[in-house]
Amino acid sequence: MQSIIKLLWLIPVLPLAAAGVGALLKRERRRASALLAIGAMTGSLVLSLAAFVATLPPADLPRAVCNFDWLDFGTASLQLGWLLDPLAAVMLVMVSFVSLLIFVYSTGYMASDENFTRFFCFMSLFAAAMLGILIANSLLLLFACWELVGLSSYLLIGFWYQKPAAAAAAKKAFITTRIGDIGLLIGMLWLYARAGTLVFYDRGHGCLEQSALSQLAGQTILGGMTISTAISLLIFCGAAGKSGQVPLHVWLPDAMEGPTPVSALIHAATMVAAGIYLVARVYPLMDGTAALEAVTWVGAITAVFAAAIAVAQNDIKRILAYSTVSQLGYMMMGLGVGGVAVGMFHLITHAFFKALLFLGAGSVIFGCHHEQDIRQMGGLRKLMPLTFAAYAIGMMALCGVPLAFSGFWSKDAILTAARQWSVSSVPFYLGMTGMFLTAFYMTRQMFYVFFGRSNPAARPAPESPAVMTIPLMVLAALAVLAGLLGTPAWPWFDAYLKGGPASVDFSKLVSGRQIAMTLLSATVIATAMAFGVRLYRATAAQAPRPADPLEAKLPFVFACLRRKLFFDEIYDATFVRLNRKFAQLANWMDHAIWGGLVALASKLAVALARRNSAFDERAFNARFDATCDGLKAGGKILTRWQSGQAQRYLRVIGLAFCALLLLMVWGCK
Numbered sequence: 146m147q148s149i150i151k152l153l154w155l156i157p158v159l160p161l162a163a164a165g166v167g168a169l170l171k172r173e174r175r176r177a178s179a180l181l182a183i184g185a186m187t188g189s190l191v192l193s194l195a196a197f198v199a200t201l202p203p204a205d206l207p208r209a210v211c212n213f214d215w216l217d218f219g220t221a222s223l224q225l226g227w228l229l230d231p232l233a234a235v236m237l238v239m240v241s242f243v244s245l246l247i248f249v250y251s252t253g254y255m256a257s258d259e260n261f262t263r264f265f266c267f268m269s270l271f272a273a274a275m276l277g278i279l280i281a282n283s284l285l286l287l288f289a290c291w292e293l294v295g296l297s298s299y300l301l302i303g304f305w306y307q308k309p310a311a312a313a314a315a316k317k318a319f320i321t322t323r324i325g326d327i328g329l330l331i332g333m334l335w336l337y338a339r340a341g342t343l344v345f346y347d348r349g350h351g352c353l354e355q356s357a358l359s360q361l362a363g364q365t366i367l368g369g370m371t372i373s374t375a376i377s378l379l380i381f382c383g384a385a386g387k388s389g390q391v392p393l394h395v396w397l398p399d400a401m402e403g404p405t406p407v408s409a410l411i412h413a414a415t416m417v418a419a420g421i422y423l424v425a426r427v428y429p430l431m432d433g434t435a436a437l438e439a440v441t442w443v444g445a446i447t448a449v450f451a452a453a454i455a456v457a458q459n460d461i462k463r464i465l466a467y468s469t470v471s472q473l474g475y476m477m478m479g480l481g482v483g484g485v486a487v488g489m490f491h492l493i494t495h496a497f498f499k500a501l502l503f504l505g506a507g508s509v510i511f512g513c514h515h516e517q518d519i520r521q522m523g524g525l526r527k528l529m530p531l532t533f534a535a536y537a538i539g540m541m542a543l544c545g546v547p548l549a550f551s552g553f554w555s556k557d558a559i560l561t562a563a564r565q566w567s568v569s570s571v572p573f574y575l576g577m578t579g580m581f582l583t584a585f586y587m588t589r590q591m592f593y594v595f596f597g598r599s600n601p602a603a604r605p606a607p608e609s610p611a612v613m614t615i616p617l618m619v620l621a622a623l624a625v626l627a628g629l630l631g632t633p634a635w636p637w638f639d640a641y642l643k644g645g646p647a648s649v650d651f652s653k654l655v656s657g658r659q660i661a662m663t664l665l666s667a668t669v670i671a672t673a674m675a676f677g678v679r680l681y682r683a684t685a686a687q688a689p690r691p692a693d694p695l696e697a698k699l700p701f702v703f704a705c706l707r708r709k710l711f712f713d714e715i716y717d718a719t720f721v722r723l724n725r726k727f728a729q730l731a732n733w734m735d736h737a738i739w740g741g742l743v744a745l746a747s748k749l750a751v752a753l754a755r756r757n758s759a760f761d762e763r764a765f766n767a768r769f770d771a772t773c774d775g776l777k778a779g780g781k782i783l784t785r786w787q788s789g790q791a792q793r794y795l796r797v798i799g800l801a802f803c804a805l806l807l808l809m810v811w812g813c814k
Contacts, residue, residue: 146199149192150209150229153280156192156237157290159185161273167266178262179252182269186245189276193237200234200641207644210282210346224344228282231642232485236279236422239493243414243500244272246616250504251406253612254511258404264304268410271297275415278422284333284343284352287426291329291383291419295322298416302403311402321396325386332379339364339372345426353429361430370435377436380427381443388420389470390477391447395712397470401462405507408462412469413500421476421492425485437481438568444477445563445572450710452582456589456695457706460517461506464590468543469499471579475559478572483562486639490631491555493638497627498542498552501620505536508609508617509594519590520690524599529608533595535617540591542624544584544674547667551628556580558631561662577669584670588677589695597685633659 163185167178212226248268255264274297277290296319303315337343339361340352349356361373384390389397397417401408411417424431424440431437451470458464472495480488510517512529526533542552560580563573608614631638633653640647653659680694696703705711 146204146206146209146229149196149199150211150227152192153196153211153227153229156189156196156241156280157273157276159188159192159273160269160276164266164269164273167262167269170262170266172259172262175261178265179248182265183245183248183252185269186241186248186272189272190238190241190245193234193241196229197234197238200229200231202641202644202646204644208346212282212344212347223285224283224342224347225286226282226344226347227280227286228346229280231644232422232425232489233279235489235493235638235641236418237276239496240272240275240279240414240418243496243620244268244275244410246619247406247410247414247500247504250409250507250613250616251404253610254406254507255404260304264301264404267297267300267304268406271301271410271415275419278419282345282351284336284345284427287423288329288333291387291423292326294387294416294419295319295326298322298400298411301407301411302400304403304407308402314396314399314402318396318400321393322386325382325384325393327382328379328386329383332376332382335372335379336361336376339376353427358429362433373430374434374436377427377431377434378439380430381424381436381440384420384423385443386420387423388417388473388477389447390420390443390474391450392712394447394451394470395709395716398463398466398709401460401466405462405503405510408466409500409503409507412466412503413496417469417473418492418496421473421480421488424477424480425489428480428485440477441481441563441566441568441572444474444479444481445575447471447474448478448579449575449582450474452579452586454706454709455586456582457693457703458586459519461509461519461522461590461594462503462517464519464586465499465502465506468502468583468587471583472499472543475556475576475579478563478576479559482566482572483559486642487558487562489642490638491559494542494551494555494624494627494631497620498539498550498624501535501539501617501624502543504613504617504620505532505539508532508613509536511609511613512607519593522594522599523597523685523690524595526595528599531608531614532617535614535621536595537591538621538624540587542628544587544670545580545666546670547663549625551624551626553666554628554631557662557666560666561658564662577665580666581669581673584673585677588674589681592677592681592685593690596682598687 160182163181167181170178170181208228208230210226210228212224214222215225216223248265251264251268255261258264271294274290274293278287278294281287281290299315299319302318303311305311306315333343336352340357342350342352342357344351345353347354351357358373361376362371364372366372366375386393400411403411431440448471451467451474455464455467455471458467472491476488476491476495478488479491508529509522509525509532512525512532513522516522538550542550545553545556547553547557556576560573560576563576564570566572629635633656634651635647635649637647684691684694693703708714
């Protein structure tokens with residue numbers, strides 16, 4: 146591990162260098178920009194795999210760090226550094242691998258875009274920033290990469306900036322996540338003030354090591370809250386903003402205005418995963434505090450809230466976006482009730498099947514000539530068989546269909562931990578409700594898109610090219626196989642994060658608790674799917690499509706869900722309106738009050754200047770001029786004695802000499 150830690154910095158630097166070089170390429174150098182980005186990401190993947198192998202048990206060290214002084218001020222110094230441990234290693238492999246597949250897919254999806262070169266420049270910057278977050282051993286370095294992720298998302302969500310909706314979505318994402326980042330920044334400053342360092346691990350002196358944690362846990366603030374709890378809640382604000390948790394979720398669905406590969410990268414491997422990773426990274430600070438309860442409740446509410454809204458959406462990407470918000474809620478809940486391994490295992494499996502779903506949606510959109518309304522699709526099962534097969538696997542993994550798909554095992558671990566949570570059983574029931582809604586809205590989407598009659602107006606094309614379908618096949622395989630790393634029979638992922646060997650015990654698969662949870666999950670999912678089939682099978686078979694049957698049965702509820710429970714309207718009527726009014730007040734004060742005071746001060750200054758000018762002219766200048774005139778007249782007289790004629794000077798000297806002799810003679814008498 147000590148050998149690879151010296152090269153770890155290259156993992157984010159390679160795509161960062163690709164972004165820098167790509168920014169200098171001409172628009173016509175399309176092939177060069179794509180090869181540069183894909184080559185750099187391949188290099189990052191190779192190094193990530195080497196780092197991953199170095200952390201496999203029995204590893205020589207639980208973690209390796211490389212710290213260095215970055216800034217000296219007075220007697221203190223500010224350190225930065227990077228680290229390698231199992232948590233960072235597995236995330237590096239996942240992010241670099243999924244990003245590489247998305248990059249390859251993008252060469253086909255974005256082939257006709259005139260800004261192809263700029264796209265790969267931004268994508269490389271996005272991947273580099275996320276990889277920088279993963280290796281950071283300092284909260285300061287993590288925050289710098291964190292903000293680069295925000296910048297990259299702004300550039301990519303608004304990539305088609307000529308579309309007003311894309312420009313507005315980019316600004317919305319950037320501003321909303323900055324709200325959470327304010328909490329993260331305050332928490333970071335507070336942590337530095339109390340712990341004296343922002344380095345995570347530093348030979349016993351890091352802010353996540355026992356000496357600092359004991360110090361933070363032993364100090365309280367108003368209300369008896371410990372310092373560690375308060376700082377954890379502030380850090381969680383930043384994580385909630387990046388990971389789209391309620392109430393800072395509103396930016397994530399609108400981010401679908403960017404190209405579909407951007408959506409896949411955001412939802413599977415980069416931006417939204419950053420918030421979950423941050424909570425997992427600072428978990429020692431949160432462990433044992435009330436902050437974990439807040440993480441659990443926010444996650445459980447988000448899981449149900451977003452899944453309910455997805456039921457009434459018609460944009461294929463927006464449905465998947467709300468699905469991501471819901472699954473991120475499950476991850477937060479898993480971190481709160483089960484720990485790092487439970488939450489992060491669902492993040493890993495979700496990365497594969499959500500990337501699969503978004504790239505599959507991109508294949509559908511590509512084939513339907515950029516149509517995104519599922520009501521305008523249909524019958525694509527026969528026209529796009531590879532896309533359909535891959536999408537069906539991703540759909541079942543997302544729903545958590547038992548045993549065969551990775552989503553079941555990772556979601557099962559979360560629900561099992563939630564069922565055993567000592568604080569409350571409500572998150573467990575919220576999680577089961579979210580599972581029911583997920584299976585229902587994905588069944589609805591499948592029937593609208595792949596079954597029934599095709600819409601002649603959509604003019605669906607044949608199957609997407611191989612450069613787009615091969616990544617789908619790879620991700621489909623991982624959506625199935627990734628779950629094998631975390632089954633109760635072989636909990637390899639949990640043991641790997643803890644640094645120990647994983648034991649194999651197949652009897653756990655047939656334990657009473659496991660059988661009961663499997664049957665319960667199967668019942669909930671089957672019921673939801675059957676309900677979806679009953680509602681939408683007949684609707685999908687008709688052309689043109691009639692009104693949504695759920696809308697016909699529950700028009701008010703459906704309308705509220707379609708309008709996203711009016712969160713945007715509420716924010717617009719409260720915070721946005723208040724901010725607008727405050728801006729108008731500030732503008733009025735600037736013009737009417739401060740501008741008036743400045744104008745009054747300027748008039749007083751001008752009047753005083755005029756009075757001073759008159760006094761100066763009449764008093765000082767007049768006397769000064771008279772004095773000058775007198776000196777000038779005297780000077781003129783004196784100039785007569787200095788004509789420059791030597792004869793006159795000799796004559797004067799001679800007369801003076803004669804006068805002096807006369808005085809002397811006169812004096813002698």
